[in-house]
Amino acid sequence: VNFEPTTTDEYERARLVTTRELPVTHDIAMPGYTITISPGIVESAGVLIHAAARTHRYAIIADIAVAARFGGRLLGSFAPGQAQLFTVGSGEAYKTRQSWARLTDEIADAGYGRDTAIVSLGGGVTGDLAGFVAATFMRGIPVAHVPTTLLAMIDASIGGKTGVDTPAGKNMVGAFHPPCAVIVDPLLLISLPAPDRRAGLAEALKHGVIADTVYFERVATLAPKLIAAGAEGMTAMVETVARAIAIKCDVVRRDEREQGLRQVLNFGHTIGHAVELVSNYSIAHGEAVAIGMVIEARIAERLGVAESGTADRITTALAGAGLPTAVPSELAPGAIVSATRSDKKARAGAVRYALPSRIGAMAGERDGWSIAVNDTVVHAALGVRHN
Ligand SMILES: NC(=O)c1ccc[n+]([C@@H]2O[C@H](COP(=O)([O-])OP(=O)(O)OC[C@H]3O[C@@H](n4cnc5c(N)ncnc54)[C@H](O)[C@@H]3O)[C@@H](O)[C@H]2O)c1
């Protein structure tokens, strides 16, 4: 594994600045595991993961690009000989059954048996894949996540969903397999490219809309700084990450079996998934969700569910974070409406949406936190292109 000296230096610098400004560890207790959030914590990850899952050995499944930057740090946090790196290519194209099979075989061939835990090092792709390897290896061994993208820190590593894509669709094959520990070192974001930071901020703003108006405004204000943040901006990143995680955890904890409340996390995602699909995935998930949040907030206003002005505030915040807020003109509204019907949230004819009542609160508690919306309302919300 090669180190990338500039990244390593920046990480060190960020640690000096951040620990001076904010020497804090946030521990969030989930049923069965703890999420530890602290700048610099990756260097204690091995000790924490060993305390959470006392297995003999640890197989680290790492995104190849991330392994080059931070693999040595994570490996060095385990006792000598206790852990080993297994790499996988970067990006959604590697979240496949083929990667799952290759990794499973490599780990087995290296002599790893039942007394093993898997550790993921990477973004949501690596976490979902490593989680699925862990869920199936010898009928299930523990997995710990060390997320390295903003999206994985605040979203993908929490909640226990794992899986891979197949030609029939994204996340077609998978398992529910909650982690034994999640170790969040926001300083790892020092090398995350701007587009991936924006994608994560879309979800952070979503968490603000769901549950916390103060946080929403704060992220909106900080967004340009968070996108550009080098070592000096990492203190703000730590706060942003910690609160977004707390919000998701609160929702997941209150609805472990996914019977209702978790629906709220789908805000922006019904239209978002449709936009991704119709664009043939040329529009990234975070961008599609940003567009989806605007359209769905407009739907909520049209239905009289949301306070007027909600959609405009969301639009302003997303635009400030450099995210798109309108459906590109080449995507036909009719195609988007049709695509929402193929989404798994379409039950018994009516497509159901998780809708806000204002910034900081969701509507529809009495209807399982989702509201059936007529296609004509969706069409109307899609038709408005200017704000
Ligand atoms: N399990 C869940 O509940 C859940 C929730 C949301 C999303 N997801 C899944 O997450 C995936 C998307 O995750 P993602 O956005 O993290 O994508 P990703 O894992 O592909 O990471 C994005 C890119 O960033 C690079 N990267 C990662 N960390 C880096 C770092 N610290 N510095 C520099 N580069 C870095 C990666 O190499 C990759 O190219 C999707 O497959 C989605 O289905 C899962």
Ligand SMILES: [Zn+2]
């Ligand atoms: Zn999402």
